[in-house]
Amino acid sequence: MKIEQIHNLFLECNSVCTDTRKINKDDIFFALKGDNFNGNTYAEQAIKKGAKYVIIDDKEYKISDKTILVNNVIKTLQELASYHRTFLNIPIIALTGSNGKTTTKELINAVLSEKYKTTATLGNLNNHIGVPLTLLSMNPNTEIGIVEMGANHLKEIAFLCNITKPDYGYITNFGKAHLEGFGSVEGVIKGKSEMYDYLIANRKTIFVNGNDAIQVNKTNDAKRLVFGNTNSANINIDFIDAKPFVESKYNDLNIKSQLIGDYNFNNIAAAITMGNYFNVKDNVIKNAIENYVPNNNRSQIIKKGYNKIILDAYNANPTSINAALLNFEKQTGHKIAVLGDMFELGNETKQEHQTITDLAISLNIDKIILIGENFYQSKVSSEKVVQYKTFEEFKKHFKIYTIKNTTLLIKGSRGMALERVLESL
Numbered sequence: 001m002k003i004e005q006i007h008n009l010f011l012e013c014n015s016v017c018t019d020t021r022k023i024n025k026d027d028i029f030f031a032l033k034g035d036n037f038n039g040n041t042y043a044e045q046a047i048k049k050g051a052k053y054v055i056i057d058d059k060e061y062k063i064s065d066k067t068i069l070v071n072n073v074i075k076t077l078q079e080l081a082s083y084h085r086t087f088l089n090i091p092i093i094a095l096t097g098s099n100g101k102t103t104t105k106e107l108i109n110a111v112l113s114e115k116y117k118t119t120a121t122l123g124n125l126n127n128h129i130g131v132p133l134t135l136l137s138m139n140p141n142t143e144i145g146i147v148e149m150g151a152n153h154l155k156e157i158a159f160l161c162n163i164t165k166p167d168y169g170y171i172t173n174f175g176k177a178h179l180e181g182f183g184s185v186e187g188v189i190k191g192k193s194e195m196y197d198y199l200i201a202n203r204k205t206i207f208v209n210g211n212d213a214i215q216v217n218k219t220n221d222a223k224r225l226v227f228g229n230t231n232s233a234n235i236n237i238d239f240i241d242a243k244p245f246v247e248s249k250y251n252d253l254n255i256k257s258q259l260i261g262d263y264n265f266n267n268i269a270a271a272i273t274m275g276n277y278f279n280v281k282d283n284v285i286k287n288a289i290e291n292y293v294p295n296n297n298r299s300q301i302i303k304k305g306y307n308k309i310i311l312d313a314y315n316a317n318p319t320s321i322n323a324a325l326l327n328f329e330k331q332t333g334h335k336i337a338v339l340g341d342m343f344e345l346g347n348e349t350k351q352e353h354q355t356i357t358d359l360a361i362s363l364n365i366d367k368i369i370l371i372g373e374n375f376y377q378s379k380v381s382s383e384k385v386v387q388y389k390t391f392e393e394f395k396k397h398f399k400i401y402t403i404k405n406t407t408l409l410i411k412g413s414r415g416m417a418l419e420r421v422l423e424s425l
Contacts, residue, residue: 001068003079006055007087009068010080013052016136018129025050030077031057032129043067074129081132082163085145088138092145093274094164096157096192097172099320100267101126103259103298104172105148107271111288115280116143123296126150131160144278152178152344154191161198169199170207170270174214175319180346193218207273209266227273235276237269244301244310244331248272255286258293260301260310261327263320297419304425308407313418316342316411318352322359328409329363336403337365338421340391340412341372354378361385369394372416391420398424 010016013028020042023029029046031039031054040058047054047066054066057073070076085092095105102124109120119138121130126148138145149160174189182188199206200222208219210228227235240247240254242262248255250272257268268289275285294300297314310331312324321339328337337360345352357378360368368385370378376389388394403425412418 001070003076003083006068006070006076006080007083009053010084010136016077016133017046017051018133020046020049023049023051026052028052029054031055031061031073032077033057033073039073077132077136078128078163081135082165084138085135085163085165088140088142088145090138090142090145091167092147092164093168093170094147094149094161094166094195095170095172096149096151096195097170098175098177098188098192098317099323100172100263101148101150102296102314103264103294104170104267104270105146106294107267107289107292108274109146110292111271111275111280111285112144112146112278114284114288115278117141118144118146120146121148124148124150128156128159131163135164149195151191152181154182154187155194157191157194158198161195165202166195166199166204168205168207168274169195170274171195171215172267172270173209173212173319175317176345176348176352177317177319178344179348179352180344183346189214196222207270207277209270211266225273225277227269235273237272239265242327242330244327250285251282253282253286255289257289258301260299261324263323263327264299302422304422306404306406307425309422309425310407310409311419311422312409312411313340313416313421315414316340317413318342318345318356321356321411324409324411325356325360325363325365328407329365331407334406335365335409336367336369336406337409338369338371338411338418339375339409340416340418341374343413343415349374350377357385369398371412371418391416391418395420395424 010028014026017023017027017029018032029051040056040061043054043056043061055068057070062069109118112118119142121134134147147164151157171192182191206219206222206224208215208224208226210226210230210233226233229238238249244260246257246259246264297311300311302309302311353374361382370387371394376387410418410421
């Protein structure tokens with residue numbers, strides 16, 4: 001069956017589903033395969049649960065006219081998403097980067113949705129499956145699409161751009177993330193810059209942080225809009241302070257966000273810039289950013305008893321932990337940093353964990369708790385550091401402490417699930 005025919009079937013359905021546990025009536029179910037599962041085996045169950053059509057790639061499971069046999073389910077999902085994107089013909093903003101992607105995406109959506117009907121990536125569904133699902137969640141009512149793209153190897157961003165065909169792009173930053181897959185920071189820069197390659201080749205618009213010399217240099221020949229507080233900026237946005245919430249100035253307006261850490265200034269500035277570009281009124285931009293409250297374990301401020309918790313446990317890499325620690329040092333009162341292992345660092349794993357350990361020790365932080373096998377191997381020369389090889393070991397001993405009138409930073413890679421620390425407080 002041709003992709004345009006599958007698209008016609010898709011238009012008859014309510015939404016796309018890849019998990020029979022979440023299926024709704026008149027969904028179209030894509031029977032994806034993984035290392036430990038075969039979605040084809042759920043074809044009959046999907047139909048019984050109300051799926052209007054099921055896309056399969058194993059003829060053994062073609063049980064009715066509702067089951068559509070294709071050569072490869074995931075490839076069909078991606079082709080359908082790209083076809084649907086062309087069918088809708090709406091402006092799409094794509095963004096990637098080592099840190100701050102999801103927060104920036106949420107801020108952009110908060111600003112633009114004040115004027116337009118937007119559809120943005122849900123959570124961090126930003127890979128070869130998540131991006132197609134995001135595109136397929138857009139409908140004729142969508143006026144602007146916002147697509148987050150993640151990658152841990154070369155050519156992935158290029159692949160996602162070819163599916164998404166973005167009209168606008170933004171790279172948050174280049175940092176020490178996914179070094180195992182990219183090989184080096186230079187590999188990270190090359191991989192993320194695949195978005196620039198696509199946008200420049202197709203004469204599309206790039207939003208550029210003028211305070212980032214690498215970004216500016218890489219887009220010298222591009223159609224771009226530069227923001228920041230440099231002479232080359234098209235849009236001037238100034239950082240005022242972060243005590244602890246980021247405050248910035250734009251067109252004589254002071255914007256007081258609910259985001260902590262000066263590292264969030266660039267995320268806010270990007271959202272302001274796109275709001276300006278798409279003709280959202282200044283006061284509307286201000287209100288949208290000031291009303292945005294972070295969630296999903298990203299820079300959340302939580303009060304628990306007499307303590308204040310900075311919960312930033314969604315993910316971590318050397319660049320983001322470095323920024324978080326430097327910001328955390330600025331907090332007043334008694335401070336405890338709870339840090340969990342960073343993953344996907346390849347040959348740099350040992351050195352990067354030691355570097356972060358040394359940095360934490362050097363800062364004005366009263367106690368440092370390191371959790372995970374990688375941090376456990378760090379050499380420590382300070383009595384204010386406690387190391388635990390596993391979270392279970394930490395949990396067992398942490399209950400001994402009586403913490404009061406303390407600010408805690410909780411940060412680690414997703415696999416560490418450090419939000420569990422809250423259960424011990």
